[in-house]
Amino acid sequence: MLKGVITLVLLLVAGCTAAPVSSAPVSSTTTMTSPPSADGCSKGARLGPGSHTLTFGGLKRRYLLSVPKGRGPHPVLLNLHGLGSNAAQQAAYSRLPEAGSRRGYIVATPQAAEGRLGWTLPYTYGPDDTGFLTALLDHLEQRLCAERRREFAAGLSYGAGMSTGLICAMNGRLAGVAPVAGINIVQPCAEAEPTTIIAFHGTADDIVPCQGGHPLQNSSGRLRVLADMVVLKPVEQVVDAWARVLGCTGRTTSAVSAQVRLRGWKSCRDSVSVGLYTVKGGGHTWPGPLQVPRLGATARGLDATALILDAFDRTPSR
Numbered sequence: 001m002l003k004g005v006i007t008l009v010l011l012l013v014a015g016c017t018a019a020p021v022s023s024a025p026v027s028s029t030t031t032m033t034s035p036p037s038a039d040g041c042s043k044g045a046r047l048g049p050g051s052h053t054l055t056f057g058g059l060k061r062r063y064l065l066s067v068p069k070g071r072g073p074h075p076v077l078l079n080l081h082g083l084g085s086n087a088a089q090q091a092a093y094s095r096l097p098e099a100g101s102r103r104g105y106i107v108a109t110p111q112a113a114e115g116r117l118g119w120t121l122p123y124t125y126g127p128d129d130t131g132f133l134t135a136l137l138d139h140l141e142q143r144l145c146a147e148r149r150r151e152f153a154a155g156l157s158y159g160a161g162m163s164t165g166l167i168c169a170m171n172g173r174l175a176g177v178a179p180v181a182g183i184n185i186v187q188p189c190a191e192a193e194p195t196t197i198i199a200f201h202g203t204a205d206d207i208v209p210c211q212g213g214h215p216l217q218n219s220s221g222r223l224r225v226l227a228d229m230v231v232l233k234p235v236e237q238v239v240d241a242w243a244r245v246l247g248c249t250g251r252t253t254s255a256v257s258a259q260v261r262l263r264g265w266k267s268c269r270d271s272v273s274v275g276l277y278t279v280k281g282g283g284h285t286w287p288g289p290l291q292v293p294r295l296g297a298t299a300r301g302l303d304a305t306a307l308i309l310d311a312f313d314r315t316p317s318r
Contacts, residue, residue, distance in 0.1 A: 041073055041145035049101075054139055056132045063087065063110040063136060066097035070104065072145030075312065077152045078133060079109040080159030082182070083118035087111040093286055094180075095305045096154060103309050105152075106144055108136060119162040121186065122169030129162065130169045137173070149317035154178035154308055156286055157208060160199075161185030167195045176272070176315045178308040181284050182208050183276075184238040188245045194270035197242055198311040200304050201235045202282020204296055210235045210278070239263065239276045248274050260302050271316050277302065 040046070049067050053060050064087050068074050077100050081090035091097045091109045100107040112118050113127040120126030133153075140146050151174055153163035160182030166174055172193030183199040185208060201210045206217040212234035243251070243265050250266030256277065264275040279287060283296010287304040 040140070040142050041071075043143075046143045047140075054132075054136060056135045057128050059113055059127060059132075061110065061113065061132055061136075063108050064091050064097065066091075066101040066105075066107040066109075067144065068101040068104045068106065073147035074104050074106045074145060075147045075150035075152065076106045076108070076137060076140055077154060077312070078136070078163070079107055080119065080153060080155030080162050081109070081112070082155070082157030082159045085156070085159075090156060090159065093290055093292070094154070094156065095288065095290070096308070099305050100309060103313070105309070105312075106140060106146055108140060110136060118158045121162060122165040130166065133166065134170060134173070147317075150175050150312075150315070151318075152176045152178070152312050152315075154180070155182070156180045157182045157284065158185065164197070167192050167197075173318070175318050176312050178304075178311070180286050180304055181205055183242075184208065184212065184232050184235045187233070187238065188241045190245060192242070192245045194246055194268065194272045196272040196311055196315040197239070197246075197274045198277075198308055199235070199239060199275070200277045200279065200287055200302075202279040202285060202296060202299070204281050205284045206296070207284040208232065212237070235278070236263065236276065239274065243268070243274045246272060246274060257301060259299055273311060273314070275311070277304070277307070 047065060049065055051062060052065055053062050077096060079090055079094055079096045081087055087109045097107045097109060120129045122130050137151055141148055153166055153174055155163035160179030163177045164179045164183055165186040167177060168189040168191060174195060176196030178198045180200045203210045208215055209217060209232060212232050215230055215232060247269035248265035248267065252264050252266060254262050256262050259280045261278045262275060268274055279299040281297050282299050285292060285295050285298040287299040287302040289300055291298045
């Protein structure tokens with residue numbers, strides 16, 4: 001019930017105004033009925049960059065695809081948008097399709113179901129987005145030369161919550177996740193498999209507050225009433241809880257700059273890593289060169305995209 005209320009109150013989350021990402025005019029439609037048995041590496045590339053659709057659960061779902069050069073196998077990265085945003089905006093704002101493909105990643109930026117503002121968090125009512133994203137990974141493994149033991153998810157705001165929720169909902173399939181401005185939307189689960197987590201959050205985020213409490217702090221009217229029904233835990237408390245679940249020890253804190261602090265751990269199970277970049281005065285934003293002023297201040301000297309890919313590059317295979 002509580003997660004369902006969060007879905008209602010975060011209506012303004014991450015409605016970025018960035019221009020849609022450009023891509024080659026390629027499209028395809030696929031229906032998934034059962035997990036694929038074929039290995040895409042033995043067939044060669046059968047999907048090109050651009051917009052594609054995948055039918056799952058009776059719904060036609062859209063995703064944008066960026067494909068790296070080379071034969072592979074390539075790691076796979078799901079790039080999840082926030083509530084009120086869309087795949088094209090997330091692709092442009094995060095810069096993960098462009099930067100990721102240069103690093104050798106297959107980057108899929110999926111769209112929430114038609115008529116929905118955002119994702120259905122794991123174990124809540126609505127379209128089976130966990131099933132859809134699982135089917136999308138299966139689909140990419142079948143159609144491209146994907147590195148099955150190196151699959152990741154990143155997301156902004158509610159997409160950050162969704163990516164974090166997949167740690168347990170996908171039963172340890174993901175090697176790492178990167179929640180930006182939303183890791184405290186979902187709480188840790190006790191059965192989490194070792195998973196790298198790299199998170200970012202601004203202290204002045206008034207949509208998903210870093211210090212916890214009610215979301216949408218500057219809202220009014222009915223949204224304010226709904227928001228008052230939700231209490232988020234502080235970001236640092238949630239990251240600490242994930243670190244305990246993942247068996248991390250030796251917590252450290254260091255200053256990256258006058259504005260940015262990094263909390264990390266010296267050792268976690270199976271050599272994964274957990275890190276939280278806290279941006280003093282940062283808003284509900286993706287640190288990097290692009291700014292969305294209505295979402296608050298952006299740490300332009302901190303490149304979240306590059307740091308996410310660096311962390312995933314270092315993450316051990318499943």
